Amino acid sequence: MITGEIKSQVDKVWNTFWSGGISNPLEVIEQITYLLFLKRLDENHTREEKRANLLGQPLQNAVFPDGLDPQGRPYADLRWSRFKDFSQAEMFTVFSQSVFPFLRNELPKLSNGEESTYSHHMKDAQFKIPNAGVLKQVVDVIDSINMDGKDTKGDLYEYMLSKLASAGTNGQFRTPRHIIDLMVGMTAPKPLEAICDPASGTCGFLVQAGEFLRKNNPNLLTNDESKKFFHNQQFHGFDFDSTMLRIGSMNMLLHGVENPDISYRDSLADLHAEEEEKYHVILANPPFAGSLDYENVAKDLLTVVKTKKTELLFLALFIKLLKPGGRAAVIVPDGVLFGSTGAHKALRKMLVEGHKLDAVVKLPSGVFKPYAGVSTAILFFTKTNSGGTDNVWFYDVKSDGFSLDDKRTPLASSDLPDVLARWNERTTTERQRARTDQSFCVPLSEIAANDYDLSLNRYKEIEHEDVEHADPEEILTVLDGLEAEIAEGMADLRELLGG
Structure with missing residues (x-):
């Protein structure tokens, strides 16, 4: 865990970028990412040197x-251990003229270079650090942090990502860490299961899935098979924003995943024959960007559901990508739950009748502030191709542990631990809960009878307290008395005024 002192140093660097003219948080993080990568490359090179010396x-x-x-400069000068000690002016020259071109153009071509996804996304990178003073300050801060441990590196990057305080393009915004943790905990990924986020952004879902696997499987990285799978085949993320691909790749790298499949892909436009029924788990918060033209949508998705709505198309995509028996946890806008169009109804019917809809977890509308105030829910389903829904479990989250205004101040309590606890009891004690409770189950037959409406309020029962009112004659008598008092008071006032 990074300290308050380190956070204040990062904040100072952040402010320096802003005063230097870089106000886009994504650009700030991307520029710092280049330096983190350079430091990591030097650590890998040093480790290989020690191994060679030890073995002779x-x-x-x-x-x-x-x-x-x-440029005629020794490659050894590009190493972090040398580069960090250059004078301010020379450091800027070396980085802009030698280090950055090396990272962008040469490293991906080196057969003996860093075999990481990140290096393959450097071709479109741009160096935007405004001046030598900013570069020197960033280098000094990074060098002062002991990043020998995976947790420190990951926590540092997570802190920087938390500064993404405005919505991105195409409806992108960062999913809060505690919401991701809930979704990961409820899907419970296992070793040797392929996990995918088709709208990966900063790769928050994949990172936390990796952390969950490490925590719950002590032998994960000591078993050769599961270790190799973890580093090379377990995690798959798609995005069509090259900046996000670099940031997401570095996020995975700093959290200890060496070579994840983080690749460029327009998930709704490209055909999916190669990925069809490939993944065991899908975790996602896809962008809700409105509507697309049919010609911009993959034809194989339109065979699942004929719609232009991105939120419905993403659900169709998730169904297509999952293996039979695979499970998904995805965030959707409320409209998906009760939309009245033919496409909305058809997709809900498909989830309920064609597969196994496990749960609908209703989130408070302030969860994504300050990015957006959109009202959302999390759908949990299992792909079966043969139905299997018997009861759908609903949970009405009132508090996620933070205030629901733009400040998102931490609160003393949260419903999220209770969500996970009750989720684990959804096939037992939860079946007996009343519809007036915060969670309850609804049978398939009732959902079908309601046109597959999945909005929680459709099924939740409101308890009305019995209130005893006075007899109307008594109320009228009281009102007559009050009126008489008012008239008497007004008469006294007129007398005082000499009227």
């Missing part, structure tokens, strides 16, 4: 080659 063998898998770079 030639250096293998060297990140920085011998000789000179295209």
